[in-house]
């Protein structure tokens with residue numbers, strides 16, 4: 001009886017392992033494709049904004065569930081005391097970025113754009129073009145955020161977390177977010193793509209952004225050669241700048257591959273993530289930090305040396 005139970009148990013656990021293996025392999029493409037299907041339905045029904053919100057709720061629910069059942073690192077499942085700051089940054093960013101987009105459109109930049117003919121391309125071709133073109137701006141905005149010390153003060157807010165999970169997705173200093181939008185959106189608008197294509201590019205950016213930060217054990221394999229995946233983005237969050245100053249791509253790894261900043265070590269896992277600089281725990285102090293960076297870091301270094 002004991003042997004049968006053990007055999008049954010082992011069969012059950014091997015079934016569970018089999019399902020987990022399948023779930024790890026299909027999670028990333030499955031969630032991206034299912035979100036895209038929901039958005040496509042929205043376009044067909046003429047309610048793309050509503051269906052985009054539904055698709056985002058869909059991916060958040062699945063990722064919350066997967067972080068519990070298919071977690072990548074158990075130590076990242078514990079609270080880090082940053083939930084309120086993460087959510088406050090997310091809400092502030094969302095509001096200000098939308099305001100910036102409305103302001104850019106209000107300048108009439110689109111009215112003066114020369115017709116490029118791209119808007120007549122098939123939608124799928126426009127979306128691919130839009131992803132590649134906007135990625136160029138996003139790549140350099142992100143790379144400058146790491147390699148130009150003055151911008152690093154802002155981007156450090158995103159990198160200061162000691163764990164990755166889906167709530168980190170919107171944790172950016174608002175200046176950092178505005179910089180990314182300014183480097184990519186006007187460029188995207190001037191390409192002459194249709195508004196539908198721009199909505200698709202923005203939606204895919206939102207889906208891939210949340211996927212890259214989740215604490216879910218996804219196996220993306222060869223997809224990591226083309227797309228930004230959780231595996232690649234974890235290396236980007238490494239505390240060691242020699243490793244972290246790579247994988248700047250937001251959606252695609254094309255520009256990393258071309259400019260020599262692509263970093264992947266299959267079979268190995270990043271150890272410590274975070275930053276070596278001091279980051280205060282409170283939201284308002286994090287907002288103010290870039291403007292008093294030297295003073296705060298010097299004080300922190302003094303305390304560190306004294307200790």
Ligand SMILES: [Zn+2]
Nearest residue numbers: 142146155236
């Ligand atoms: Zn970064």
Ligand SMILES: [Zn+2]
Nearest residue numbers: 158213233237
């Ligand atoms: Zn990140």
